Amino acid sequence: MTDPKESSAPEPRRLACARCGTEFGCDLSGSCWCAEETAKLPMPVKGEDCLCRECLRKEADVGAGK
Numbered sequence: 001m002t003d004p005k006e007s008s009a010p011e012p013r014r015l016a017c018a019r020c021g022t023e024f025g026c027d028l029s030g031s032c033w034c035a036e037e038t039a040k041l042p043m044p045v046k047g048e049d050c051l052c053r054e055c056l057r058k059e060a061d062v063g064a065g066k
Contacts, residue, residue, distance in 0.1 A: 017052035019059075024052050 012025030012032075026032050033053060039060030051059060 015050055017050070017055050018048035019051055019055040022052040022054070024050075026050055 012027040014023060015026050016023050024033075026034075034050070034056065037053070037056060039057055
């Protein structure tokens with residue numbers, strides 16, 4: 001019998017980028033790809049969710065004046 005307390009890690013959330021619609025996974029356990037990015041942005045603006053890697057980098061470049 002399986003102990004319910006011994007569950008495996010949760011599956012990553014499936015998201016669609018708020019800007020371009022690209023689907024990607026978000027792992028809320030702290031090992032999400034965005035944690036590895038050097039580009040850091042504030043939490044999503046009202047009405048938006050996370051951005052895909054490409055849109056995150058584009059938005060960071062715009063904010064940095066590139």
